Amino acid sequence: MTPPATPPAIETRRLTRVFGELVALQPLDLVVEPGVIFGLLGPNGAGKSTTIKILTTLLPPTSGTARVAGFDVVERPALVRRHIGYVPQLLSADGALTGRENLMLSARLYRVPRAERRSRVTAALAFMEIEAAGDDLVRTYSGGMIRRLELAQAMLHEPQVLFLDEPTIGLDPMARRAVWERLQQLKQRSGMTILLTTHDMEEAEVLCDRLVILHQGAVAVAGEPEQLMAGIGPEATLEDVFIAAVGGSIEEGGTYRDARQLRTTVRRRG
Numbered sequence: 001m002t003p004p005a006t007p008p009a010i011e012t013r014r015l016t017r018v019f020g021e022l023v024a025l026q027p028l029d030l031v032v033e034p035g036v037i038f039g040l041l042g043p044n045g046a047g048k049s050t051t052i053k054i055l056t057t058l059l060p061p062t063s064g065t066a067r068v069a070g071f072d073v074v075e076r077p078a079l080v081r082r083h084i085g086y087v088p089q090l091l092s093a094d095g096a097l098t099g100r101e102n103l104m105l106s107a108r109l110y111r112v113p114r115a116e117r118r119s120r121v122t123a124a125l126a127f128m129e130i131e132a133a134g135d136d137l138v139r140t141y142s143g144g145m146i147r148r149l150e151l152a153q154a155m156l157h158e159p160q161v162l163f164l165d166e167p168t169i170g171l172d173p174m175a176r177r178a179v180w181e182r183l184q185q186l187k188q189r190s191g192m193t194i195l196l197t198t199h200d201m202e203e204a205e206v207l208c209d210r211l212v213i214l215h216q217g218a219v220a221v222a223g224e225p226e227q228l229m230a231g232i233g234p235e236a237t238l239e240d241v242f243i244a245a246v247g248g249s250i251e252e253g254g255t256y257r258d259a260r261q262l263r264t265t266v267r268r269r270g
Contacts, residue, residue: 007070009034009161009193010055015064017050024050026218027064032210034160035191037183039204039211043246046214048197049165055195056086056163069160082111085154089165092150095139099130099149102138103156110157124152128182144175148182155186162186164196168203180206201238213245220245 010032017025025047032038040048053059055068057077066073069083093102103121112120125131128148130141138146147167154162167183168176184207186192198204204211205225212222221228221241229236232244 006034008032008067009036010038010066010068010195012055012066013064015051015054015066016062017047017054017059018062023217025054025061026216028219030212030219032193032195034193035187036209037187037194037196037207039208040195040197040214041199041204041211041242042214042220045216046246047217048214050217051214052163052165052195052197056084057081082157083160085157085159085162087147087150087154087162087164087167089169091146093138093146093153095137098135098137099125099141099145100134102149103153106153106156112157120156124156127185128152129178142175143171144178147171147175147179151179151182151186155190155192158190159192161193161195164194166198167196168198168200176200176203183207201242205238213242215246 008031010030012028012030015025015028015030016023028047028051030051040051042048050059054061054066054073057073057080060074068080071079071083073080093099094105097105100121103124104117107117107121122131122134125134128151130145130148130152133141133145138149141149151164151167164183168179171179180203183194183196187194196207208225210222210224211228213220221244223231225238225241228241229238232240
C-alpha cells in the first residue's frame with residue numbers, strides 16, 4: 001500500500017488581501033513542502049509582509065484560503081499559532097532581562113511542559129552558541145547575539161514552521177553568516193520548514209531551497225535559485241533574476257512608520 005502523501009507545510013489557494021481600493025495581495029497560490037527553507041522576495045510593497053501576516057494569523061485574508069501546518073488560518077488560528085514560530089523584523093527580546101530569562105518567559109508563553117523548560121532553554125542557548133552569555137542582560141548583547149536569541153525563542157516549542165522576517169537585517173557580515181549557519185543546522189537537525197523574507201540576494205541564494213519573487217501583489221517568478229539563474233544566463237546572479245522579475249522598477253512601498261521602524265531596528269542591531 002502506498003503511504004499517504006505528506007501534506008504541504010504551507011498552502012494557499014487564491015489568497016487575496018484588499019485594503020480599501022488597494023489590492024495588496026492578488027490571488028496567490030503557494031505550496032511550501034515540509035523541511036525546506038523557502039524565500040519570499042520582492043521589492044517594498046510587493047505583498048511579502050501581508051502574506052506573512054496572514055500566514056501567522058495576524059491579518060485575515062479578504063478571500064481565498066491558507067493552511068499552515070495542516071490548519072486553516074481563519075478556522076483554526078489557535079492551532080496554527082501553536083505549531084509555528086515567528087521572528088519579526090523588529091526587536092522582540094526584552095533587553096531588561098537576561099537571555100535565559102527571555103527564554104524561560106517564551107517557554108511559559110508557548111506552554112512548554114514545566115519539567116522540560118530548563119533543559120530546553122539550556123539546549124537552545126547551547127545550539128545558538130550564546131550559552132556563556134545566558135545570564136547576562138540582553139541589552140549587553142551584540143546584534144548578532146540578539147538575533148540568535150530571538151531564533152532560540154521561536155524554536156523553543158519545536159514548531160513545525162518557522163517564519164522569519166528579514167532575519168539578518170542590520171547585522172555585520174560575520175554575525176549574518178552565524179545566523180545562516182544556525183538556520184541551516186536547524187533545518188538539518190529537526191527538518192523544520194522555514195519561510196523567510198529578505199532583500200539580501202546572497203542570503204536567498206545561500207539559504208533557500210526554493211523561492212518566489214512577488215511583484216505588485218502577485219507571483220512574478222518561482223523556482224529553485226539555481227534554475228532561475230540559469231534561465232537568465234550562464235553568468236546570471238539572483239539579483240539579475242530579481243531585476244528581470246520586477247521589470248527594473250522601483251516601488252515606493254511602505255509608510256513613514258515602516259521606514260522609521262526599519263531604521264530603528266537597523267540602528268539597534270548595529
